[in-house]
Amino acid sequence: MAHHSERPSPKGKKVSLFVTCMIDMMYPETGMSVVNILEHLGIEVDFPMAQTCCGQPAYNSGYQNESKQVAIQFLKAFKDAEVIVTPSGSCAAMVLHEYPVLFEDDPQWKAEAERIVSITWEFTEFLVDGLGITDLKARLAQPTTFAFHDSCHGMRLLGLGQAARTLLGNVENATIAELNEHEVCCGFGGLFSVKMSDISGAMLQKKVNNINASDASTIITGDSSCLTQMNGGLSRKGSSKKVRHIADVLAEGLGGERK
Amino acid sequence: MKVESQNFIPAAQIAIRNPNIQEAVTTGTRNSYVKRNIAMSTPTLEHGEAMRMQAAEAKRRALRNLPDLLEKAEANMKANGITVEWAQTSQEVCKLVVDIAKKHNVHLVAKSKSMVTEEVALNDILEAEGMEVIETDLGEFIVQIGKTHPSHLLAPIIHMTKPEIRDLMVKELGMTPTDDAGEMTKFAQAHLRRYFLEADMGISGGNFILAETGSICLVTNEGNGRMCTTLPRVHIAVVGIEKVVESVKDYATLTQVLPRSGTGQVMTVYTHMINGPRQLGETDGPEHVYVILVDNGRTKIYDTDYAESLACIRCGACQNACPVYRSTGGLAYGWVYAGPIGAIVTPLLVGMENASPLPQASSLCGACKQVCPVNIDIPRMLLELRHDLVEQGETGKIWDIGIKFWAIGNKSPRLFQMGGSMARFGRKHVLKNNLPGPLGGWTDYRDFPNFAPKSFHQLWKERQAAKNSHNGGSNNG
């Protein structure tokens, strides 16, 4: 399997956006943020319309056959892609870590799966590790204090976290504060959030308490699933704080002019 | 111990709503997790990670060579004067212990902590044979007088608050009420001291069996482990077959990553290596030392893709790191082994049909693997067990059907986009703030957002169309 640190350089290549099923249906503006940032950097972006889902929800619940059927659709949708970028650590981890498992014994799709694995990047690691870009020359209109929630799959399977902090750290008017237990799971875990909703809710409560206690007004994450879980808990508890996707904050800063 | 793991979800719910359990388990696990992180990144994180990999290799190599190492360990232990017995089942373990006890005219047994003896419910059998058994690890002693079960690999009563422990000791032992942990400990120590001196037999577990030297290796902090294994005439160590390690070099690594990972200590207070019974000219030490090598389902696990779970050195780090365990405590898991490692070995040892909720009791966050001193890939095995559950039909019809529909909807781009529209409609007009059916648990604890008025697919299509017409387009019309 091409370990994610062995992927060929994506520099100079066209990017095919994998927007993820969740962002497609619930947060399309985040997808647009990614497009805007990439095009701002002079990168050609396309969006294969045949894309659906990476297959993670079924896979994490043990339904490997059904997951694979959907994963094959992913392979088909991206058959002409040179580089795939996705604003989701968990979806990127699904492709990078689990597609090799799913397609290990599949003579028909194994080679294509390996090719896809070698060209797939999570959004922040694409910018920083893939392209070497650490400063988008962005500026937020208002000074804002942020703190990071590290989404589990991205952090532990892909080593994400530093890239996003570097990018946000270079945004003018952005201050980065600490979130206590930033590396502890928010409790989403896919269908776990509903199958074991009491436990998911208890994990969420601890996360909400930590967020409320933080100096940050806004929590940053690279995964819309975590974002949905945390915002769901924050609004239920009447908190003034919100969780935003890193792409949206960076794109917002592109609008502002650096002095 | 009786298996009650099928009750996990309601038991977890009760635990979550119990403020005492919440306070005790949250504080206890957080505390140990933070200490572990410090100990395993000293002097640097890189070094800690390298030691983890070294420990991981040591256990896997031992497992690869397990039958040969068991024979070597047995030969060396025998040469050292230890009697070695083998037991396949719970009943055999208990019968062996009873027979040894009867042979040596044992009436009083002092026990040091052993999870394997919990598996086989040894205490109940000994008591049925008319022996008195006293647990000497402070936490296990409280468990015994409270007639409950240990909830954590290292800290048996991590789920109890100090007032609860105090009240139990007042009620069952006549302790004068005090909120001072030192006073409570002193009371327990005074109560237990005579048992060490009067016991005929000591029973311990074993953290490692060192094949190269034929040694039983134990780590304890309180001193009860040493007392149980040095004061009574007879010592029996009950040890799972997977505890064998190859060499003193491997042991030196493992016996140092274990305390760092479990409690953040650089060494457990007593790192004890027992070669055999007392020798000619010695004035203390047991006259007879026995080891019972226990299978009880381990050979079955060895023959599966889950053999890696046998690398566990029972340090408890995964329990301390796990956000699910932190919310539920260990008793909800319904058997001896709780938390991440418990979610794997319990169904493997007692049967999937008796513990089917446990592999689901995880958000797959991966914290367990990150802290495991032997780098067991617990998330990978949880995923595989979930796959097994599906294959064995243990997941519930509603999910089987739901996922089939999900697959149909996501295989086809057209159906996917249609499904999105329907979801949008349904969310806005029909279900309002609720999700359908089994997904309804979401809104018990959090709000659910609206679906976007237009999907990204739609927005992109419109954007491309606008671009093309703006370009005066080759696509006119």
Added chain:
Amino acid sequence: MGSREEILAKLRAAPKPFTDLPKRDTYLHMVPIADKSPAALRKRFAEEAKKLACEVSEPVSHTDAIQQILALFGENKSVIAWDFANIPLPGLADAFATAGIQIADVRDGSVRVGITGADAALASTGSLVVGSGPGKPRQASLLPALHIAVISPDQIITDLETWFDGQLAKGLQHFRSAAAHVVISGPSRTADIAMELVMGVHGPTRVHVVILP
């Protein structure tokens, strides 16, 4: 077939796991120590032992050492002890006799002081390697509330790995000739009651290490 044969047969019938494990030829030490000079190791040992809540004293002479030890006894007149031949402090036997300190039975639970030497002292963690044997009763470092350990500075080595290297060099028969060893790292303790650390449970409440000059 008995259980032994059945267990081994089942293990051998299964496919061997982890067959693609690369062979290891170097072993890292848990605690890397750069300065291994005797002076540095002595200093490190004292520091680490104190972190474990040991008391450490470094008398300037054998006479001074004996005085310190007698002071630790206070009013106590009995001790569970290693044979004097195994404690590297000349004159101790006479000093005890003069002070009226009697050697007690190893199982005497009323005795409040134990005294031993050690097999080795580990600088990396402030630990003592205490082997058992004739003249080296286990209870001397276990049963009484105060354990006094007398070590000479040349007994201080780097770490557990180094101690095992020494055992390997002697041929493991030497290690196996002792019925038991324990590596003692401080006084006994527990955090079982609501995670509050309490020093002194079943093993000694105090460990006092005397590092001879």
